Amino acid sequence: MSKAIQLKNGRIIDPSQKRDEIADLWIKDGMIVDHQSIDVKDADIYNLDGRWIVPGLIDMHVHLREPGEEYKETIESGCRAAAAGGFTAVACMPNTKPVNDNSSVTRFICEQAALSSARVYPVGAISQESNGEKLAEYGEMKAAGAVALTDDGRPVIDSRLMRRAMEYASSHELLIMSHAEEVSLSKGGCMHEGEVSTRLGLRGIPAAAESIMVFREIALAELTGARLHISHVSTEQALALIGNAKARGIRVTAETAPHYFTLTELAVLGYNTHAKMNPPLRTEQDRQAIRTALRDGTLDAIATDHAPHSILQKDVEFNMAANGIVGLETSLSLSLALVREGVIDPARLVQLMSCAPAAILGVAGGSLRIGGVADVTVVDPERQFTFFAEKSYSKSRNTPFDGWKLQGKAVMTMLAGRITYQDL
Amino acid sequence: MVELTQQDYQFQHKHIFGIEQLSVADISHIITTARSFREISSRPIKKVPTLRGKTIVNLFFEPSTRTRLSFEIAAKRMSADTFNISASTSSATKGETLIDTARNIQAMNPDVIILRHSSSGAPQLLARYIEASVINAGDGAHEHPSQGLLDMMTVIDHKGHLDGLKIAIIGDIAHSRVALSDIIGFTRMGAHVHVAGPQTFIPAHISLLGATVCSDVRDAVRDADVVMALRIQLERQNDSLIPSLREYSRFFGVSRNLLDLAKEDVIVMHPGPINRGVELNPDVADGGRSVILEQVTNGVAIRMALLYLVLGGNKGNDGQGESR
Numbered sequence: 001m002s003k004a005i006q007l008k009n010g011r012i013i014d015p016s017q018k019r020d021e022i023a024d025l026w027i028k029d030g031m032i033v034d035h036q037s038i039d040v041k042d043a044d045i046y047n048l049d050g051r052w053i054v055p056g057l058i059d060m061h062v063h064l065r066e067p068g069e070e071y072k073e074t075i076e077s078g079c080r081a082a083a084a085g086g087f088t089a090v091a092c093m094p095n096t097k098p099v100n101d102n103s104s105v106t107r108f109i110c111e112q113a114a115l116s117s118a119r120v121y122p123v124g125a126i127s128q129e130s131n132g133e134k135l136a137e138y139g140e141m142k143a144a145g146a147v148a149l150t151d152d153g154r155p156v157i158d159s160r161l162m163r164r165a166m167e168y169a170s171s172h173e174l175l176i177m178s179h180a181e182e183v184s185l186s187k188g189g190c191m192h193e194g195e196v197s198t199r200l201g202l203r204g205i206p207a208a209a210e211s212i213m214v215f216r217e218i219a220l221a222e223l224t225g226a227r228l229h230i231s232h233v234s235t236e237q238a239l240a241l242i243g244n245a246k247a248r249g250i251r252v253t254a255e256t257a258p259h260y261f262t263l264t265e266l267a268v269l270g271y272n273t274h275a276k277m278n279p280p281l282r283t284e285q286d287r288q289a290i291r292t293a294l295r296d297g298t299l300d301a302i303a304t305d306h307a308p309h310s311i312l313q314k315d316v317e318f319n320m321a322a323n324g325i326v327g328l329e330t331s332l333s334l335s336l337a338l339v340r341e342g343v344i345d346p347a348r349l350v351q352l353m354s355c356a357p358a359a360i361l362g363v364a365g366g367s368l369r370i371g372g373v374a375d376v377t378v379v380d381p382e383r384q385f386t387f388f389a390e391k392s393y394s395k396s397r398n399t400p401f402d403g404w405k406l407q408g409k410a411v412m413t414m415l416a417g418r419i420t421y422q423d424l
Numbered sequence: 425m426v427e428l429t430q431q432d433y434q435f436q437h438k439h440i441f442g443i444e445q446l447s448v449a450d451i452s453h454i455i456t457t458a459r460s461f462r463e464i465s466s467r468p469i470k471k472v473p474t475l476r477g478k479t480i481v482n483l484f485f486e487p488s489t490r491t492r493l494s495f496e497i498a499a500k501r502m503s504a505d506t507f508n509i510s511a512s513t514s515s516a517t518k519g520e521t522l523i524d525t526a527r528n529i530q531a532m533n534p535d536v537i538i539l540r541h542s543s544s545g546a547p548q549l550l551a552r553y554i555e556a557s558v559i560n561a562g563d564g565a566h567e568h569p570s571q572g573l574l575d576m577m578t579v580i581d582h583k584g585h586l587d588g589l590k591i592a593i594i595g596d597i598a599h600s601r602v603a604l605s606d607i608i609g610f611t612r613m614g615a616h617v618h619v620a621g622p623q624t625f626i627p628a629h630i631s632l633l634g635a636t637v638c639s640d641v642r643d644a645v646r647d648a649d650v651v652m653a654l655r656i657q658l659e660r661q662n663d664s665l666i667p668s669l670r671e672y673s674r675f676f677g678v679s680r681n682l683l684d685l686a687k688e689d690v691i692v693m694h695p696g697p698i699n700r701g702v703e704l705n706p707d708v709a710d711g712g713r714s715v716i717l718e719q720v721t722n723g724v725a726i727r728m729a730l731l732y733l734v735l736g737g738n739k740g741n742d743g744q745g746e747s748r
Contacts, residue, residue, distance in 0.1 A: 199633065320543060
């Protein structure tokens with residue numbers, strides 16, 4: 001029997017119970033408990049003075065690079081970065097080396113994650129080696145721990161294969177996550193196609209490359225009845241399609257990443273490879289549309305697309321640089337800015353970063369209910385700090401937010417009652 | 425003699441990445457400086473000691489004969505030591521080439537590196553790793569500033585000014601670094617740039633840079649003071665950008681008939697090398713309105729001026745720069 005923990009005088013924000021009140025949260029033996037049921041005299045007490053107590057944050061879109069590219073990130077380092085960012089769980093994409101397209105890789109990831117500071121939910125590949133030709137073994141991967149399927153970064157080109165994938169995934173009750181990109185249209189592009197790409201002489205990726213594929217995925221989800229999730233939405237056009245599909249009752253959910261509601265194509269000026277990602281940063285109009293969609297429910301979740309790369313991939317000519325940025329340690333702060341700016345309220349933030357990801361992935365967490373597992377994040381919405389990439393827990397430094405003055409952060413992260421990060 | 429645009433004007437740029445970074449005063453000053461250097465090239469002994477002891481490296485990651493030769497002649501006429509490095513981007517490990525090459529060259533203490541590279545933004549990347557000045561000799565589809573400057577100089581030679589002129593640029597705007605430098609430069613100097621070409625050659629939002637887009641080439645050329653045709657790269661046919669050179673030439677090639685729509689004293693320009701019979705009809709390329717060879721001559725003078733200025737040449741020195 002472990003000692004009890006009392007999180008005292010916190011503002012408990014838990015949309016799963018429609019709670020938003022100053023109260024205490026009691027934790028014992030890794031579970032959230034009723035204080036009347038335990039001996040409260042022998043407890044570790046943390047007085048939170050109104051700081052927020054929320055269900056542990058869940059990032060449903062990260063790249064942990066293990067196995068295969070451990071010099072960029074490992075499951076352990078990625079999970080430490082996750083804990084520091086307030087996350088208690090992450091879903092990791094299958095584009096490792098080898099690709100997570102079979103149960104032995106899935107099992108390896110789960111075993112590596114067993115002692116790490118966050119829950120790791122592997123997402124398996126849609127096709128073998130993610131090369132878009134043959135279905136991977138969904139049943140085997142699910143039995144080994146996979147929670148969803150995607151060929152993230154290497155979108156399935158063949159519509160017939162995607163149809164089969166959706167049908168077969170439905171048989172195993174697995175979610176299909178789509179990196180929606182029509183690659184014949186985006187080919188060779190390295191940033192959003194617009195004024196900035198013209199000024200910089202860089203080949204552009206039009207918004208249509210995303211919306212065309214979003215439409216295909218929605219049409220196939222309608223055809224097959226599969227459960228579809230659109231990853232990292234970046235454009236107003238795609239949001240319109242998703243909103244329309246939801247209104248028609250199609251089972252589709254969608255996420256965006258903090259950089260899409262924080263930055264625009266202007267961040268690329270100066271050939272900043274830390275502003276290069278896929279989909280690319282878009283226009284101010286797209287950014288505003290994403291903020292609106294986070295509020296109105298067109299978007300369900302905020303996920304980081306945490307994509308560690310070393311300077312070998314980033315300190316090079318812009319068109320040759322790798323896509324992606326790290327995001328686990330800045331996601332909450334950037335999202336809290338939406339609360340301060342009145343775009344969303346605190347409960348909606350918790351919904352976007354914890355409750356909805358848990359529900360979409362069908363995993364534990366996303367709630368502070370008594371009797372539930374004690375995955376808990378304490379947030380200080382007022383804390384001001386400067387984010388320095390070199391002090392990151394991630395093994396990679398590729399972020400456009402290095403040196404940014406941020407407000408609000410996780411000050412305690414708890415995984416099944418074990419404190420994985422503390423900065424009270 | 426160099427005439428300073430303003431008494432207190434100082435050329436402040438260590439690197440030349442593009443016309444984008446240059447003010448009206450900078451452009452005027454570079455062209456004025458180039459004028460004073462142009463005379464050197466017509467002397468019997470075409471050499472001044474201005475940059476004696478300076479080391480200038482031509483680092484070319486793309487094949488180039490004309491631009492490299494122009495920079496090399498410019499440097500040699502000013503007594504600098506020049507070295508040419510031709511590297512291939514395709515054979516090297518992606519990304520490592522440029523920085524590793526830069527560090528190696530830097531260890532030999534050059535004063536200026538002139539860079540031609542297929543990646544837009546490569547000069548800025550290079551400049552982060554070296555002490556020397558960097559002059560962009562063409563980066564991807566971004567800029568080719570010395571070409572833009574020599575084009576402006578050539579137009580001023582004929583028209584006396586740029587303000588209010590109508591400049592028609594015809595051809596593959598989207599894949600042309602010359603077009604971008606010209607559009608930015610001419611627009612900044614008060615000229616009105618009209619671009620024409622099939623829509624596959626017109627980049628997104630080019631009008632936001634101040635250019636007027638004409639779908640009919642005749643609208644661009646009508647009453648123009650300057651008509652510039654851009655080189656059509658033959659491989660564009662295979663990218664489904666144009667169906668054939670024949671069709672391109674028929675609808676967008678600059679012919680004598682088309683030129684009749686322009687002002688009587690129109691000049692015809694081309695950054696070279698010309699595909700005769702594609703973007704320019706031979707009678708136009710060699711006709712009396714063509715100033716294409718003057719562009720080449722001015723190119724040497726502009727490059728002399730750029731080398732001189734990035735090396736701090738305007739500080740207490742006249743343009744002839746007997747020694748520094």
